[in-house]
Amino acid sequence: MSILSLARFQFAMTTVFHFFFVPLSIGLALVVAIMETLYVVKKDQLYKHMAQFWGRIFLLSFAVGVVTGIIQEFQFGMNWSEYSRFMGDIFGAPLAIEALVAFFMESTFIGLWMFGWDRFSAGIHCAFIWLTSIGTMISAMWILAANSFMQNPVGFMINAKTGRAQMTSFAAVIKNPQLWYELPHVLFGAFVTGSFVVAGMAAFGLLKKRNPEFFRKSLKVSLIIGLLATVGVVGMGDVQTRYIIKEQPMKFAATEGLYKDSGSPAAWAIVSGMDTKNHKTDWSIEMPYVLDILSYHKLSGNVKGQNAINKELHAKYDKKFGKDMNYYVPTKTLFWSFRVMAISGGLFALIAIIGLIFNRAGSDLIMRQRWFLWVLGICTFLPFAANTAGWFITELGRYPWVVYGLLTIADAVSPNVSVASLLISNIVYFCLFSGLGIVMIVLSKRVLHHGPDDLLQAKDDAPYDPYGKGAFDHE
Amino acid sequence: MSNLQFLWFILIGVLFSGFFFLEGFDFGVGMSIKTLAQTRSERDAVIHTIGPHWDANEVWLITAGGAMFASFPMWYASLFSGFYLILLLILVALIMRGVSFEFRSRMESERGRNFWEWAAALGSFFAAFLFGMLFTAMVKGMPINAHGDISAHFTDYVNLFSLVGGVAVTLLCYLHGLNFVRLKTTGALRERALKWAKPLYWLLFAGEVLFAILLFFSTDFFAKKPISTLIIVVALVLLTVLATWGVYSNHEWLSFISSGLSLIDVVILLFNGLFPRVMVANNAANSILIKDASNSPYTLHLMTIIALTTLPIMLIYFIWSYWVFYKRVAS
Structure with missing residues (x-):
């Protein structure tokens, strides 16, 4: 095993795992924000309970997303120090801006949202989840700005003396067309993820026939968002495809x-x-x-x-x-990834439409068509496969480059990190992620198993005080 | 060295200062979950004190890391690849700690809660200790080659000086956490935190003296900058005197501010000693200098504008969120 293959494996493993929770958090933040907005507008307590209940899944996802994100930031320096030296002038800026602008916003307002239910008016409290949601999207924008440069370098020059890439136009880096094709596709994909996780879990809830009103309403909201997001993700995928044919034909030919x-x-x-x-x-x-x-x-x-x-x-x-380099990219992976993505997109649209028809007001078709609830339930997991497939195409399709046409993957790796160190860190991350993944699934299942009973039964005249006794017991 | 390079060296120091001031008490509070707090409701209360804040506090570290990448990539590349295994352990500690609060709140058995409480406590302990070790080893000097790559041995990372540095930072964080608990809780918890802080401050004095002696022998700080180093070390002791006085006279704010400032003082000590370098090499010729480590003037200029416009806005809502949860937590 070489440093290069171990470092590449680690990057794949850590980003794939991190990117389970990133789109889930972005998507759930939006779904929860829309639910809470419905509560503010319609003043129907059920929507508040929906926001609180699905908020629990969001908080779990957010926690894992945050901690696995720290690995990403450290990883560039730890495993890819040559890349960091070559690209620091361009890559560091969006990363720092992401932290300054987006991370502080997300983390502060999520704290206010979690602990502020009884301290603020409904409108202001709702603003907190929107600010968190917008924070997650701004974060996506900056990190994709960095990624887009790696796909399609613009607004730079190579310093003849140092050999490093140097930014000449920040505006060009931001206006990179790659970014504005990639970002909407990623965001819509995240909305699909969030909404179909809610829809799928609601379907499992309906299978148990407890709180049907709560889960049917959740299903309706999430499937409407899911359908719109699917149209968006497929549409933007189409636009992006035609861009890639021109800019990275090898990637397209392989898909x-x-x-x-x-x-x-x-x-x-x-x-x-x-x-x-x-x-x-x-x-x-x-x-x-x-x-x-x-x-x-x-x-x-x-x-x-x-x-x-x-x-x-x-x-x-x-x-x-x-x-003499090899320019062929991993064709089979790209080919099948593209099909996973395309088929998922079609399925999401189909399922959302059927679901909305079965679930329409005045009909109890959704309760009788149990097979469909099972299909929806399985769909909880499909968006993750589609997201991962998309990134396989984007990242593997750039082979042999880490920065397209400027720096090869082989030249980007840290020269001083030993195989042993990399092996240890790979094993540690693998165990850690397996553990976190299992806990995450178990806890999500537990949240669903308990259902929203505690929220629905809570008396409104005795507000829950997050700073009071026992607040952490069951919240 | 240009003005912008100097400014960013300072800014990185400011970000690490913010990190240690804020995560310092988070780490201390985290350790308190399994030491200070003795009943379930006390552990709940201790966690509540940082509940709404710890995540945003940790963003200071992420910002410091990102800013280092955006301003001094040679520093970032050398430091992060050179302290590989320590950073891996720090990451594990931060991950376990980071998920522990949310996961604990979903546990239904005593055993489950106990597991995540240990994750929070040990994660906090190791994060504080390893950061202390890392920065101490960094200023002591590392085998760095002309390209800026570290290839070091075990004893370069783990030695008497770095161990004492690790323990000192852990102790500072723990006391800072106790002072925060005194500020944010009531009743038995508040009194116990006060009781525990008293003997620990005497231990801290001993630790600071030992650290200063080792600093004298292990680094070139006193040789190269005798006056400024001495002033900062004396300030550290004076701040500890203030904090101790705050403990014995039961002035909660005074202790808390002093313990926070002593953590910042340690950051100042390190950055003052580093200057005009960012990495100290055993072979002085290979030390990485501020003037060679930075990005282009264009990027530094850009980042300056962005940082100076976004930081104030961020600080407004960041501080406001503390104001919102100003109340003490009952246990």
Whole structure:
């Protein structure tokens, strides 16, 4: 095992785990904020209890998201010190701004929200969850600004003396088109995650037939948000795809498993068998024209295959870096990731529509169609697969670069960290994450198992005082 | 060294000062869960005192780390890759502590609560101790090569000086936490915190003297900056005298402010001694200097504008949130 492969594995493991909780927290913050807003507007206690109940899941997710986020910040220095030196001028700024602007906002207002139920008017208290929610989105914006530079470097120069990348235009870094394609897609994906976790858990709640009114209302709110978010995530995914064809054709060709040029008109492979060693596609089941529709919104046009792009990249970069590099990206992972993402998107839309129809007022269809509640319940987990698949495409599709065209992954790793250190940290993180993941699932299940009874039965004339005796017992 | 480089060196110090002042009492309160508090309701109360705040307090560390990356990437890269295993342990401690409060509140058995209380207490203890060790080892000097990479041995990290530094910072944090508990609780908890603080302050005096002696022999602080170092060390002792007086005369605010300022004083001591370096190498030629470690003037300029506009706004709501939860917590 080399430092490089261990460091790469660690980055994959820590970001994937962290990114289970990031979209969940962003999404749940929005769902809870909308529920609490409904309470403020409609003055119906049920919405308040919904905000409080789903807020419990949000707080669990937020806690794990925060602590795994610290690893991310430290990791650049610990495992990727050469990257940090090369990129500090550009990468550090959005990271610091994220902390200054977003993290303080999130963490302060979440504290006020948690402990402020009885200290503030309903409107002001509702503002706290919105500020937390906006904080989570601002945070996403800044970290994606940093990521976008790695995908598509803009607004910089290479300092001839130091060899480091140096920012020349902050405005260009912020205006990076990559960011404004990536950000909405990620945010909508997060909203899908939050809303489908609520919908799925509400479905499990309905299966037990306790508090049907509470869970049906939760289902309605979350599925409406979920449907809108699905439309958003698919739409933005489409826009982003067509951008990637132009800017990172290798990434796109790999998501389609294309080695040879497609020719015109281009067919879309639903599944195919890829020979990654000999760089060819053995077989595939195809839908005619669909790849052209996907790529260009037209019925004709050629999509370049990896073999041709590989040649272009050799011509472009080999000399500059003084070495013969491999430009093929992990094709199978990208190909299947794209399908997981696309199929999930379709499923979410379908399920949300069926769910809203079954759950419409005056009908108890949702209670009778238990199979559908099971499908919805399983959907709790699907957004996580889709999010992870999306990041696999984005990050693995950049191979061999850590910063596209500027710095290779191999040149970015810390030279002084030993294999033993990396092995230890990998094992430690693996155990830690397994433990945290299990606890997180067990506790979410427990919250659901207890249901909202304690909230629904609480007498409104005896407000719960978070600073009073026993406040931490069951809250 | 440009003015901006100097300013950012100071700003990093300010952020670490904020971190130690605020997380200092969080760590102390965390340790108190399994030491000071003796009943379940007392443990609840102790946790409540930092409940709404600890997360935002920790953001000071994240901001300090991010700001270091944004201003002195050579420092960030060298420090973080060089103190790899210590930082790994710090991360484990911060993670266990960070999830403990929320997870504990969801536990239904005494055993479950007990587990997360230990996670909070040990996480706080190790975080404080390891940060103390890390910074002490850092100013003592490390084997750094011309590229800025540390390749050190066990004894470079763990030695008498760094251990004493770790214990001293832990003790400072613990006392700061006790002082915070005195401010924020009532009844038996408040009295016990006062009772416990008294003997511990005498131990702290002993620790500070030992630390000062080791500082003299292990670092070049006294050789290179005798006057300023001496002033800061004397200030540390005076602040401890003030805090002790606050304990014996039962002035809660005085003790709390003094213990917080003594943590800041330690940060000042380290940064004053570091200057004009950011990393001290055993071979003086390889020490990393402020002037060589920073980002371009463009980025520093940009970050200055951003920090100076966002920090005041942040401070307004940050301080306001403390004002909201000003009340004492009953147990």
